[in-house]
Amino acid sequence: MKIVVIGTGYVGLVQGVCLAELGNEVACVDLDEAKITKLKNGESPIYEPGIEELIKKNLKQERIFFDTSLKKHLKNAEIVFIAVGTPSDGKGKADLKYVTAAAEDIGKNLNHYAIIVNKSTVPIGTGEMVKNTIKKYYKEDFDVVSNPEFLKEGAALDDFFHPDRVVIGVNGSKKAAERIAELYKVLNCPIVVTNLETAEMIKYASNSYLATQISFINSIANICEKVGADVTDVSRGMKLDKRIGERAFLNAGIGYGGSCFPKDVSAMVEIAKESKENFRILEEVEATNKEQRQKFIKKIVDNLGKIQGKRIAVWGIAFKAKTDDIREAPAITIIESLQNLGAEVLAYDPVAEENARRVMPDVIYVSRPQDACKKADALVIVTDWDEFKQVDLKAIASLMKNKYIFDGRNIYDSDEVKKTGFKYYGIGR
């Protein structure tokens, strides 16, 4: 099918490139000239494992086109995905200015029947807003469908080609939903067809539930520390219950970050308030998540003593492994707190350094993990990159002035670490 994707960010670019890979002809449009130029040269503006090869391959096969102009590509498009950002407006609500602008752009340039698909995570009822916005400019027939994304950064391609499910929401004619379902048929996964509001709710409820699991296990971890239990074994014991499941988000740590969970959880709380319902559980999920970082900082301060003048090595800045995304990353809170207490922070991240420099210019960035540890008083693990899991801790110990490890993601086995002379502090162990 001939498809347009508006927005070439973490969602739009993956959506566009993967639909092209499935054999569709896709135009990806974005206002950002620099991004489009990079993409035309086969370079990806985001770090996502495997994305650059797919961009190059589909450019070569002329299945994907990058452009700043929507008008040109809208002419023969059958499906238009809105995949623009829906950042938080700072008061807990999703800011829909980019979605509205995209809908207006579509309304002003549409000249035939097309299916408009909301891919961005949008508050419940946005589908109707998009429909009414387009109707202001375009009086002919078109349909609006909700098709929320469930892509995890760092695993987005795998999540696209092997989804647990596809959700399609439409109010009125089912034919638009069936047409969108055809797009995904080749993926052989369950397809849920429902109304717009339900599809939008499935997205928020799913992310809210995953975030709830994380704050749940972090609360359990905090109690484990007081009662002498080990939360990593608690988590393993829980996951073996088929009703909880092996892939449950029950890995204790310093809490969730990223551009989705924080934003979606606060938007869900807001939606509840606007519906005159309470969602106290989710408000506690947010509070627990914020507190978890502070508890980790307190653990460092309580055990390291005076922070003033101390040199602290930080491994990992991205909000999770396999991404360069530092939005709402715990590392930012932790590093800035340590610096405010007078610490000199040396930080390493395999791919997020460039993004980190923009936000934290006075951190000393190093290009190898061990370089952060020279004469350091403590090593703080913030992101669970695989490359940190196999390091020779004896060699690391020999570089350091004092031997403390604060493991914010429980990537090490505490007994093993203690054999190398380190004082080891994990989460919930």
Ligand code: UDX
């Ligand atoms: C999430 C959802 O998983 C995805 O379905 C949705 O489309 C977008 O938001 P993402 O934010 O990219 O994906 O990453 P995810 O792997 O979900 O991790 C989110 C945060 O939770 C990270 O900070 C991660 O470190 C943290 N996390 C995850 C935990 O602390 N414990 C866990 O067990 C799992």
